Each structure stands twice: as structure tokens, then as C-alpha cells.
Amino acid sequence: MSSNLLLDKLEGVLIRFKEVGQLITDPEVMGDMKRYIKLSKEYKELEAVSEAAKEFRSALDTIAESKEILSNESDEELREMAKMELEELEIRIPELEEEIKLLLIPADPEDSKNAILEVRAGAGGDEASIFAGELARMYTKFCETKGWKVSISSFSEGTSGGYKEIVMNVTGNGVYGILKYESGVHRVQRVPQTETQGRVHTSAASVAVLPEAEEFDIDVKDSDIRKDTYCSSGPGGQSVNTTYSAIRLTHNPTGIVVTCQDQKSQIKNLAKAMIELRSRIYALEHQKYLDVISSKRKTMVSTGDRSAKIRTYNFPQGRVTDHRINFTMYNLSATMDGDIQEVIDKLQIEENSERLKESGL
Missing domain, CATH: 1.20.58 (Methane Monooxygenase Hydroxylase; Chain G, domain 1)
Structure with missing residues (x-):
């Protein structure tokens, strides 16, 4: 031009x-x-x-x-x-x-939003839960380097450590626009601690990143929500299991259920649960947009497509490979310690290139 x-x-x-x-x-x-x-x-x-x-x-x-x-x-x-x-x-x-x-190029209006990040253990039993825990730690460390605040909304621990699932709220500047590239299936290849023959096993965990909906983004009627309270479990001091501070919200029209138990106050748990509920309802509409762009851009995986393998962490070879852009790094320990900016930068460059082609500029 x-x-x-x-x-x-x-x-x-x-x-x-x-x-x-x-x-x-x-x-x-x-x-x-x-x-x-x-x-x-x-x-x-x-x-x-x-x-x-x-x-x-x-x-x-x-x-x-x-x-x-x-x-x-x-x-x-x-x-x-x-x-x-x-x-x-x-x-x-x-x-x-x-x-x-x-x-x-018109900016994605969601990019500036905060995000809800969920990690769920997939195939691989205890090893998958341990890996999900390591991914949660990786993201927490990465967010710390960006100056973002991370708070846990809900979690379910694995029997041998890690998490069966964990949901975190991430707040800061441009959170969703950076973390959105992490949605998809993350695969780990290594010898589990319980493996006596020294064989390499493959396990997986799925990551979903949702833009946090602001109040004016979506109107959720109180009459559509069922609210249940129950005793918190896990860390939290003396009040755990003695007060009904944990919150479970069910959105009747969609069947979406969210829980929050990390705060001692029921009011604070309710506020956080409402943010997550709004975001999950909003994500149903956002999903249609993701489905369209994920078919055009290899950098983006539709949040709903949990079968899309995006990255492999190979411990015996000390390498991390992002399959969307065929990019390999040999810095596995640094990656697991939160150093994922390089791969995100590469994904952003690739997406910008694809968006330029779409725009005709």
C-alpha cells in the first residue's frame, strides 16, 4: 500500500x-x-x-x-x-x-477485559491432576510477572495432588487479550512418579479462558437464579465447616452452575460467583464469535473445543511445542515456572499477520 x-x-x-x-x-x-x-x-x-x-x-x-x-x-x-x-x-x-x-485493524473488544481461567484434568488419572496443578501454578507465576491479581473461585483437589479442576479470576490490564491463546488441550509426556518400569506416559489437561463480563455486558435476572449456600471446605481457618459461606448459583435458563468458596464472607463469595455466572452466560454468545474466528485463524482455538491439542510439554527431552504455529522451545523448566511470554508473542505475531490478510491492508 x-x-x-x-x-x-x-x-x-x-x-x-x-x-x-x-x-x-x-x-x-x-x-x-x-x-x-x-x-x-x-x-x-x-x-x-x-x-x-x-x-x-x-x-x-x-x-x-x-x-x-x-x-x-x-x-x-x-x-x-x-x-x-x-x-x-x-x-x-x-x-x-x-x-x-x-x-x-479493529481491536477485539474483549481483549481489554479481565478473564476467568479454568484448568481441568483430562485423560491420565492422578498424573493429569498433578499436571493440571502445575499448569495452574505456571499461570499464577506468569500473572505475577505481569502485575495481575489472581484469585481462586473454586477448586477440586486431585487424590495425589494437583487439581481435578480449578477456576481462577485474573484481573489486570489487557488480561483476556493475552491469556486467550492458552485455551485448548495441553499435553504432558513424562515418566510419572508411580511408574516403576520407567515408561513415558501421556496425560492431558484442558484450559479454558473466558472474558469476564461486566455488568452492562449482559442482563441476568435474579428470578432466573437459584442460590444455595453450604459449608466451605479446604483452607480458610476456623470458620471452615462452621458457617454457610460458600455459594452455589444455578442459572435456570441455561443450566450453568458456578460455585465460590474462597472468601470467608458469604457476600464476597456471592459477588465473585455472580461475576463468573455473568461471564459464563456471556461466553455462550462469545462462543459463536470464537467458532467463526477459530475456523480462520490457527492461533485461536474455540473455547468449547476441548479436544483441540495446542501444546505438548515433553519432560524427557526438556521441550515445549506449540502445535498451532509449529514452534518449539527447549526451556521446559522456565516455562513451567511461568515463562510463557515468548510463545504468546509468537502467537500474537501470527494472529496479527492473519488479521492483516483478512483486512486487506
Whole structure:
């Protein structure tokens, strides 16, 4: 795409940026919280395009000026400065064009949301539960490096350690947009501690990442929810098993059931359970979107497709392979300790490339 064509595309975006900037200061808009939040997010996204557009225009103007100097100026010092500037900008322009093209692709509106992350043991018995526990720890460590907050909503422990299933709430900046690549089946190959013959076994755990629904995303009627309370189990101090602080919510129209027992207060457990319930109902609609994009992009696996194998952790060889992009790393111990940014970066690059093709930019 030529620079002029890109400038034409940017013109409409910059007009919209100015328009949104005026709208978010309008008292009528500020009084409508749902609309105000939506416009504020749009403004933030358009601001990045606006800044890149300013640099792009400035670079094009400077190139034109430098060429003018080289054509008409006899002063050698000025000519040398213009030549150096021209060389630098001719390298920078293609980089800027790629950055702007990516910025012009409409952002996934879910990417900025918090997320609900669930890990469930699959085939492999006790070994699968142990692996599910290791994945939960891996994600917790990764979230710590990002400065995100992780809290456990519910869990069911495995008989030999780890978890049969664990559900975590992750809050922070752009959580879903990063963790969404983790949805799918994770497979482990190693010799279990209980294996006496030294044979390598294969076990699996499934990971699902859901965008956390905000209150205005979906309307859940109280009359559609059955609320049950029961005694908490597991860590929690003296009040465990003596107070009915744990919450189970059942959404009658969909049959979705969520539980929360990690807080001592019933009110706090109810608030967390409601967030998860809203998110799971919202995910039913989001699923349709995921089904569409997962058929187009190899980086994304439909959350509902728990049979889609995305990654293998091979302990004897110390390697991790992501099957979607055929990418292998030989840093298994670091990966299990939460160092998964490199593979996520690779997946994001691949997805951006696929999205650019779709957009025709």
C-alpha cells in the first residue's frame, strides 16, 4: 500500500478520533455510563493511531524537505545532514506503515477485559491432576510477572495432588487479550512418579479462558437464579465447616452452575460467583464469535473445543511445542515456572499477520 493510500485511510480515523474526544466531554454522554466506558475505550485505541499518524506525516514531510535540500542546496554540511536524515527515515517509514496497519485493524473488544481461567484434568488419572496443578501454578507465576491479581473461585483437589479442576479470576490490564491463546488441550509426556518400569506416559489437561463480563455486558435476572449456600471446605481457618459461606448459583435458563468458596464472607463469595455466572452466560454468545474466528485463524482455538491439542510439554527431552504455529522451545523448566511470554508473542505475531490478510491492508 502506498503512503498516500495509507494517509487517506488514516484521515477517516483521525476525524473519528476528534469526534470521540468531543463526545466523551458531553454531559449527556458522561451520564450514560455504558456509552461513556465504550467511547473511552475507543478514544484510547484511536489515540495510539493518532500518535502514529503524526509521526508518519512528520516523517513524510521531512523526507520531502531532505530531497529538496539535496536537489537545490550546495552547502555540503546541509547536504550531508539531509542525506543522513533521508537514510534513517527511509528505514523508519516501512516500519511505521506496518505499525499503523496493525493499529487500523479493529481491536477485539474483549481483549481489554479481565478473564476467568479454568484448568481441568483430562485423560491420565492422578498424573493429569498433578499436571493440571502445575499448569495452574505456571499461570499464577506468569500473572505475577505481569502485575495481575489472581484469585481462586473454586477448586477440586486431585487424590495425589494437583487439581481435578480449578477456576481462577485474573484481573489486570489487557488480561483476556493475552491469556486467550492458552485455551485448548495441553499435553504432558513424562515418566510419572508411580511408574516403576520407567515408561513415558501421556496425560492431558484442558484450559479454558473466558472474558469476564461486566455488568452492562449482559442482563441476568435474579428470578432466573437459584442460590444455595453450604459449608466451605479446604483452607480458610476456623470458620471452615462452621458457617454457610460458600455459594452455589444455578442459572435456570441455561443450566450453568458456578460455585465460590474462597472468601470467608458469604457476600464476597456471592459477588465473585455472580461475576463468573455473568461471564459464563456471556461466553455462550462469545462462543459463536470464537467458532467463526477459530475456523480462520490457527492461533485461536474455540473455547468449547476441548479436544483441540495446542501444546505438548515433553519432560524427557526438556521441550515445549506449540502445535498451532509449529514452534518449539527447549526451556521446559522456565516455562513451567511461568515463562510463557515468548510463545504468546509468537502467537500474537501470527494472529496479527492473519488479521492483516483478512483486512486487506
